[in-house]
Amino acid sequence: MILGELNQLRDREIQSRKKITLRCCMAAGCVSSNSKGVFEALQKAVAESGLGNEVEVRGVGCMRLCCEGPLVSVNQDGAEDSLHVRVTSENAASILAYLKGGKARTTRVDAGMPFFKKQMSIVLSNSGIIDPERIESYIAVGGYSALHEALHEMTPAEVVSMMVQSGLRGRGGAGFPTGLKWDTVAKSPGVAKYVICNADEGDPGAFMDRSVLESDPHRVLEGMSIAAYAVGASQGFIYVRAEYPLAIARLQQAIKQSKQFGLLGAGIFDSQFCFNIDIRIGAGAFVCGEETALMASVEGKRGTPRPRPPFPAESGLWGYPTLINNVETFANVAPICRHGAAWFASIGTARSKGTKVFALAGKIKNTGLIEVPMGTTLRTIVEDMGGGAPEGGRIKAVQTGGPSGGCIPVEHLDTPVDYDSLSQLGSIMGSGGMIVMDDGTSMVEIARYFMEFCMDESCGKCIPCRAGTVQMHRLLDRIARGQATAAHLARLEELCEMVKSTSLCGLGQTAPNPTLSTLRFFRGEYEALLQPEMPGNEECLAGVSGQVS
Amino acid sequence: MAAKTLTINGRQISAAEGSTVLKAAEEAGVEIPSLCHLDGVYDVGACRLCLVEVKGASRLLPACTTVISEGMEVQTGTERLIKYRRMTLELLFAERNHVCSVCVADGHCELQTLAYSLGMDHVRFDYLFPKWDVDNTHSLFGMDHNRCILCTRCVRVCWHIEGAGTKNVSGRGGQSKIITDLNAAWGKSDSCTSCGKCVQSCPTGALFYKGSTVGEMVRDRSKLEFIVNAREKKLWVYQD
Amino acid sequence: MSFLDLDEFLLELAPRVELVFSPIMDVKEFPADVDLCLVEGALCNTDHIEMAHKIRRLTKAVVAFGDCAITGNVSAIRNQLGLGNRENVLQRAYMESAQLNPCKPALKGIVPPLIERVMPLHEVIRVDYFLTGCPPHAERIKSFLSQWLAGQKPRLQGLDLKFG
Numbered sequence: 001m002i003l004g005e006l007n008q009l010r011d012r013e014i015q016s017r018k019k020i021t022l023r024c025c026m027a028a029g030c031v032s033s034n035s036k037g038v039f040e041a042l043q044k045a046v047a048e049s050g051l052g053n054e055v056e057v058r059g060v061g062c063m064r065l066c067c068e069g070p071l072v073s074v075n076q077d078g079a080e081d082s083l084h085v086r087v088t089s090e091n092a093a094s095i096l097a098y099l100k101g102g103k104a105r106t107t108r109v110d111a112g113m114p115f116f117k118k119q120m121s122i123v124l125s126n127s128g129i130i131d132p133e134r135i136e137s138y139i140a141v142g143g144y145s146a147l148h149e150a151l152h153e154m155t156p157a158e159v160v161s162m163m164v165q166s167g168l169r170g171r172g173g174a175g176f177p178t179g180l181k182w183d184t185v186a187k188s189p190g191v192a193k194y195v196i197c198n199a200d201e202g203d204p205g206a207f208m209d210r211s212v213l214e215s216d217p218h219r220v221l222e223g224m225s226i227a228a229y230a231v232g233a234s235q236g237f238i239y240v241r242a243e244y245p246l247a248i249a250r251l252q253q254a255i256k257q258s259k260q261f262g263l264l265g266a267g268i269f270d271s272q273f274c275f276n277i278d279i280r281i282g283a284g285a286f287v288c289g290e291e292t293a294l295m296a297s298v299e300g301k302r303g304t305p306r307p308r309p310p311f312p313a314e315s316g317l318w319g320y321p322t323l324i325n326n327v328e329t330f331a332n333v334a335p336i337c338r339h340g341a342a343w344f345a346s347i348g349t350a351r352s353k354g355t356k357v358f359a360l361a362g363k364i365k366n367t368g369l370i371e372v373p374m375g376t377t378l379r380t381i382v383e384d385m386g387g388g389a390p391e392g393g394r395i396k397a398v399q400t401g402g403p404s405g406g407c408i409p410v411e412h413l414d415t416p417v418d419y420d421s422l423s424q425l426g427s428i429m430g431s432g433g434m435i436v437m438d439d440g441t442s443m444v445e446i447a448r449y450f451m452e453f454c455m456d457e458s459c460g461k462c463i464p465c466r467a468g469t470v471q472m473h474r475l476l477d478r479i480a481r482g483q484a485t486a487a488h489l490a491r492l493e494e495l496c497e498m499v500k501s502t503s504l505c506g507l508g509q510t511a512p513n514p515t516l517s518t519l520r521f522f523r524g525e526y527e528a529l530l531q532p533e534m535p536g537n538e539e540c541l542a543g544v545s546g547q548v549s
Numbered sequence: 550m551a552a553k554t555l556t557i558n559g560r561q562i563s564a565a566e567g568s569t570v571l572k573a574a575e576e577a578g579v580e581i582p583s584l585c586h587l588d589g590v591y592d593v594g595a596c597r598l599c600l601v602e603v604k605g606a607s608r609l610l611p612a613c614t615t616v617i618s619e620g621m622e623v624q625t626g627t628e629r630l631i632k633y634r635r636m637t638l639e640l641l642f643a644e645r646n647h648v649c650s651v652c653v654a655d656g657h658c659e660l661q662t663l664a665y666s667l668g669m670d671h672v673r674f675d676y677l678f679p680k681w682d683v684d685n686t687h688s689l690f691g692m693d694h695n696r697c698i699l700c701t702r703c704v705r706v707c708w709h710i711e712g713a714g715t716k717n718v719s720g721r722g723g724q725s726k727i728i729t730d731l732n733a734a735w736g737k738s739d740s741c742t743s744c745g746k747c748v749q750s751c752p753t754g755a756l757f758y759k760g761s762t763v764g765e766m767v768r769d770r771s772k773l774e775f776i777v778n779a780r781e782k783k784l785w786v787y788q789d
Numbered sequence: 790m791s792f793l794d795l796d797e798f799l800l801e802l803a804p805r806v807e808l809v810f811s812p813i814m815d816v817k818e819f820p821a822d823v824d825l826c827l828v829e830g831a832l833c834n835t836d837h838i839e840m841a842h843k844i845r846r847l848t849k850a851v852v853a854f855g856d857c858a859i860t861g862n863v864s865a866i867r868n869q870l871g872l873g874n875r876e877n878v879l880q881r882a883y884m885e886s887a888q889l890n891p892c893k894p895a896l897k898g899i900v901p902p903l904i905e906r907v908m909p910l911h912e913v914i915r916v917d918y919f920l921t922g923c924p925p926h927a928e929r930i931k932s933f934l935s936q937w938l939a940g941q942k943p944r945l946q947g948l949d950l951k952f953g
Contacts, residue, residue, distance in 0.1 A: 285721065302718060307594035307614045460699060460718070460725030461595045467640035470723050471674045491673060498636050501609055501629075502597045642860075649953025650856055650923030651863060656953070665950040670919035671859045671911055678868035678906070764953075 001262040002270050003148050006139060013140035018056040020099060022046075023073040023128060024087075026059035027214045028246050029207075029368075035070035037089035042072070045093035055099070058137075061215020063128035065115060066368035072106070073128065074099065083111045114384040115366045120347070122355050123331040124371045127215035132250050135257040138218040144263055146337035150226045151271045159230035160186050163333075165341035167353035172198055172289075172326030173404065173430045174506075175352075175419040181323065184313040185231040188321035193233040195224050196298065196317065196324040199240035199247070200282050200289040203402025204453060206433030208357040209327035211369050213240065213247035216331070217254035221264065221277060223330030226337060228275045231323050236277040239294050242284055251279055286403075286457035290505045291324045293459065304461045305505035326431065328357055348374030352418035356429065362399075362436035363389055372417070379413040382436055393438035397521070401430025403450045403457075404510030406517025407443065426517040428510070443522040444529060447515040448476040454511035465508025468499035476515065479526060485533045489526060493519065555621040564617055571599055571612035574625060581625050582634060582663050584698060584752055586613045588770075589777035590705040596698075598634050598663070601625045609633075631667065638664050643674040644723065645681060646695040647753070653766035654754030660698060661753075679723075686736030689759060690748050692727065697755040699725050703747035710776055715741040727755075749773055791855075791924035792827075798931050805938055821847045825937065827854040827920070831861045832908045836901035845914040852933075853910045856923040856952055865907040875903045918943055921952050 024030075024039045042057045063071040068085035072095060075081060084095055084106040091105040098104035121127075131137040138144070150159050164179030185193060197220060201209040213220060224236045240248055255277055258264040266274045280298045287293045288303040295317050297303035316322025332354060336344045348354050352374040358381065361367050365387030372381060378398055382388065389395045397407040406427030408415065415421050419429050437446065455469040475492040478484040496512035503509045519526060551566045557579050564573035569592070574581050585596040594611040601612045604622035612625070624630070641647075641660065649655050681694035699718070704727065707716040715738050719728045729735045748756045749768050757766045778784040795802070809820045819840070826848040832838055845851060856862040867878050884891045894900040910916055920933055929949050936943040 287721075307611055455722060458722040460720070460722045461593070462597050463595070463637050463640055463698075464597055466699070466722055466725070467644045470677065471640060471643065474675055495636070495674075498633050502600055502633050502637065504594060504597065504611075646866070646869060648860075648862060648866065649951075652953065656951075661952060664952065665921075665946075665948060668946060668950065670921055670945070670950050671853065671909070671916070673911075675912075676861060676865065676868070676909070678865065680869045680871065 001268075003152075006144060006148065009136055009139045010142070013136045018054055019077060020051075020055045021075040022055060022057045022095065023060040023063070023075065024057060025061070025063045025069060025071045025128065026132075027062040027211055028244075029062065029066040030069035030071060031246065033069050034089060035087075038070045038072065038087045038092045041089040041092035042095070045096045049096055051096065051099075055096070058131050059133065060129060061127045061132050062124070062211040062369055064119070064124070064369040065109070065366060067366060068109065068368075071128075073111075080111050082108050085109050115368075115370070115387070118376070118380060118385050119371050120355050120373045121371055122335050122344075122347075123212060123219075123328055123357050124215070124369065125335070126219065127211065127369075130216065132215050132217055133253055135218060135254065135261060135263075138216070142338065143218055143334075144222055146334040147222050147225050147229075147263070148269050150229055150337055151269050151273055156186060156230045156232060159226060159337075162336065162341045163230070166336045166344040167341075167348075167351075168329065168332055168336065168344065169352065169419060170326060171328035171332070171356070171431065173401065173428060175429060178325065178329055181313060181325070182227065182230055184311075185233075185321050185323040188314050190321040192235070192318075192320045193231055194317045194320060194322040195228045195231065195233045195236040196291075196294065196322060197224055197236065197238040197327060197330055198289060198291065198294060198324055199238055199244070199327045200294060201244075201327070201431060202241065202286040202289050202457075203404075203431055203433040204450075205359060205361045205435045206402060206431055207359045208369065208432040210244050210247050211359075212327050212331050212357070213244070214250055217247075217250045218258065219334055220251075220327055220330050221254055221258055223333035224277060225264070225268070225275050226333050227323055227325065227330065229273050231321070233323065234274050234276070236275060237280050237298055237317075238277060239280045239282055239288070239298060241282040241288075248279065248281060255279070285459065286453075287459040287505070287507050290507060293505065294324070295322065304459045305507075307504060328432070349416065349418045351420055352429075356417060356432060358417075358432045358434045360386055360434050360436070362434075363393055363395070363438035363441070364436040365390055374418045375416045377414050377416050378408065381417070381434070382413060386436060389436070389438045393440065395436060396439045396441060397437045397443070399427075399435040399437065399446070399514070400433065401428035401510075401513070402433045403453045404428060404506065404513055405430045405433075406513050407437070407446065407521065408517075409521040426513070426520055428513070442480070443518040443525045444476065444480045447518045448473065448480050450514035451476050451511065454507065458507065458511075462502075462504035462508060464499045465503045465505075465511065468495055468503070468508070469511050471495060472499065472512065472515065479529050482529050482531065484529070485531055487533070489530060553617050553619050553621075555617050555619070555623060557623045558625055566617075568617050569613055570601060570603075570610070570615045570617055570621075570623055573617050574612060574623070579625055581612045582667065583613060584659060584663070585700040585702065587702045587706070587750055587773075589773050590702070590709050590750075593701060593705070596637070596700055598637055600630060600633065602627055602630065634663075635667050635669050638667060638669050639672045639674055641698050642669075642672045643676050645677070645679060645697065651763055652696060652754040653757045653761045653763060654696070654751075655764040657764070657767045658754060659752035677723075681726075684729075684735045685759070686734040687738075687741070687743070687759075688736065689743055690735070690745065691757050691759050692735060693755050693757070694726060695755075696753045697727055698753055699727070700752060701727075702750040702752065703727060703756060706746045706750040706773065710773060711742060711744050711746050713740050713742050713744070716747055746773060746776075791922075791927060792930060794927035795931055796927070798927075798934075802934065819843050819847060823848040825850045825852065827852045828858050828910055829854050831857045831864045832904065832910065832913055833864060834901040834903050838904065838913055841910060841914045850917045850937075851910075851914065852918040852920055853916045854920050855925050856921060858910045859919050859921055860952065861907050861909050862923060865909075868906050872905055875905065878903060920945070921950055923953050 046055050070087050072084040072087045087106050094105040160182045168178040169175040282288045285303050288297045290305045293303045293305040312322040345353050355371050355373050357371045397409050399407045408425050451473045455473045458465045460466045500512045552563045554563045562577040581599045583599040592613040594614040599612040600609040602624040603610050684692040704716040708714050715729050720726050729738045810816050853859045879893050883893045933943045
């Protein structure tokens with residue numbers, strides 16, 4: 001393919017657009033509440049009403065307000081007209097009646113509500129708009145033009161330097177500067193190099209990466225291709241968990257189409273650049289989201305982490321320099337290429353640039369996917385966009401970062417969301433899971449839940465994580481059941497510190513975080529559950545009753 | 550080979566470039582406790598007992614996988630490290646059923662030795678008392694999972710010294726288990742060559758010669774050393 | 790028995806300590822104001838728990854004496870049967886192994902009920918010192934008692950801390 005052909009494809013796709021588009025969400029959330037039935041009902045209704053020349057029914061990706069799915073968005077002359085929620089296959093046809101001036105039997109929500117208006121789309125700019133199963137749909141919104149620009153107008157070093165200047169930091173959780181990582185891989189000598197996309201999203205309540213893959217898979221492929229060009233790799237892998245069948249299907253489809261169009265393979269855009277992408281499906285181990293464990297799994301070995309250094313950038317997959325980034329990180333690459341590093345760096349805060357996608361869940365009115373500029377306060381997200389707690393409840397805390405993160409109490413809701421502010425509060429940005437808790441939630445239970453998660457997901461390689469999470473879980477369980485004394489709490493804190501300092505990989509090192517952060521802000525809840533000890537027996541462990549389970 | 554100079558516990562020492570901190574310390578007579586390290590096979594940094602403090606490093610580093618560098622300042626026995634090591638041992642003792650008094654390795658066990666040399670006189674965590682079985686199907690050897698600490702020495706020895714690839718790890722977390730072949734009974738294994746290297750490598754009483762009773766399981770590491778020296782240094786001398 | 794291995798040290802010990810409670814003495818009630826108590830064995834039944842608390846209340850320094858008291862040791866192997874193993878234990882001991890009139894002790898106050906899980910002493914009461922070994926060697930006991938009699942806080946190290 002050459003640029004002319006790409007432009008031709010784009011123009012043809014734009015010209016074929018009809019006056020009215022009915023966008024029906026076909027991402028996993030809505031599909032699970034029968035959006036496929038809605039989609040078919042809409043197609044049937046259009047065919048029956050003879051509006052086939054005017055109305056297009058398009059299956060699209062996530063439209064974000066997941067709690068109200070299935071969602072159907074009506075667009076006339078390129079502008080959003082109305083957003084229909086909780087559409088069923090029975091009332092879907094009435095949307096057509098509404099278009100003709102009649103009355104829709106569906107519920108509509110205000111597309112201008114803060115949940116939508118306060119969002120800023122970079123990563124999700126095509127999500128809910130294009131058809132993720134058609135490459136032409138992506139090309140029509142400028143897709144693959146960034147790859148062309150990188151290949152023909154920039155040297156690999158210039159691409160790396162652009163990433164450095166953009167200030168993009170890894171969206172997988174740790175926030176390592178992306179440009180620096182690319183630079184290291186580019187400069188590491190190696191007869192082969194690899195690019196890996198980490199799509200092993202596993203935090204409870206997080207579905208950002210899944211949505212991106214289901215809604216806009218080509219964006220990730222384009223980002224990976226640009227990265228491969230920059231670092232000198234010719235083979236890429238997407239490591240995606242088996243629990244994401246729809247994302248896998250769309251990725252497979254996207255890779256197939258890209259190959260057909262010559263956007264993957266040899267001599268891409270008539271250049272010397274060759275790049276292929278293969279999918280590796282994870283078997284459901286959380287620890288495989290850790291980069292060294294992920295690489296072991298790609299190599300076909302047992303998915304366990306290994307000590308770093310050496311870092312993957314120097315010695316990764318099969319010992320070769322490997323660039324490994326998260327889905328959302330790659331999703332930011334093409335926009336940075338198209339609009340420039342300065343544009344990206346102008347968004348966000350001093351040390352956290354761009355936007356962040358969050359999966360908003362928990363005790364809140366509006367749940368779903370949001371993308372906000374870095375530096376947006378938690379209050380804006382939770383109260384304005386999320387609409388606050390459901391009737392009768394009061395928000396107590398916000399959990400970010402999943403099992404590696406922490407709980408931020410309501411007093412700190414004015415904290416801006418950026419890497420540094422969240423880590424100061426003992427939490428982390430994480431990959432983007434955000435769970436809101438109301439006053440009915442016990443923080444000890446939350447800590448116990450996350451510890452149980454880490455205990456189940458520990459790979460078993462290093463002792464502190466394997467055996468420490470078990471003991472921490474026992475202690476938390478004992479506290480939650482009201483059978484612990486102050487000595488148990490002290491032991492728990494001691495163990496948290498030890499496991500954090502001595503574990504081999506991020507899983508163990510961060511497993512104590514939910515416990516430590518709830519202890520920091522909600523210590524009273526723990527203490528209220530403690531039993532007094534018999535006089536003279538203060539340091540004993542089993543407690544008064546001597547009942548140990 | 551070039552040498553590097555570094556300080557361990559304030560003492561200046563030199564060691565060959567490319568050495569690990571563990572090796573350099575050993576040469577200088579500084580003992581760093583470890584359980585998963587075994588001379589002759591690659592290191593995995595799993596037991597976390599050899600963690601040391603390195604000036605300028607944000608985290609504690611495993612001595613077995615950290616390569617020395619010029620001017621490196623290492624502390625191997627700070628109060629914090631000693632505390633963590635003791636807790637690591639306590640976690641191990643609580644994890645499975647380590648009953649020294651009836652163990653074949655009593656008196657010759659690396660776990661037991663570390664416990665008393667690091668001053669562990671009791672375990673502050675709940676003993677878990679899991680139920681694990683004993684594989685006695687092999688004609689010469691036995692494997693008691695109750696005493697296994699999952700150091701994976703046997704796995705590495707089996708793959709990288711013997712080259713049989715019989716031993717492996719299944720499951721995860723506390724449910725991890727050393728298996729033979731695809732979780733077959735050891736006696737039914739097609740790949741096991743009955744070389745016994747795994748038995749020689751085991752730090753505890755998990756792997757044993759059949760017929761050994763309490764305190765009788767003494768390991769002979771010189772056999773492993775002999776093969777590794779023969780392969781790496783082309784030195785065919787058996788030092789008994 | 791290991792205590793008796795102290796041999797001539799026993800003679801040295803005799804004038805310096807007063808033995809107030811022991812399995813070899815016919816004393817039914819644990820006395821008050823005890824300076825030092827060596828507690829043997831793991832806690833297996835409700836009587837043990839009660840006794841442990843009494844000892845703690847009436848004793849200045851409690852020593853977990855031997856591996857059973859410190860780790861549960863062999864007596865805790867029944868814990869591997871899981872919670873609710875009490876019945877299995879009784880079944881095995883009183884029914885399956887019985888030669889004559891198999892019957893489980895059911896009368897109240899005869900055999901104290903077993904607890905769910907055999908426990909080391911320090912899980913139930915605060916323990917001041919731990920004397921490891923199965924059994925603790927006489928030398929170890931001697932070293933401990935000598936230090937204690939000399940008014941020091943007894944401190945054992947190295948091989949003197951070996952389990953088994």
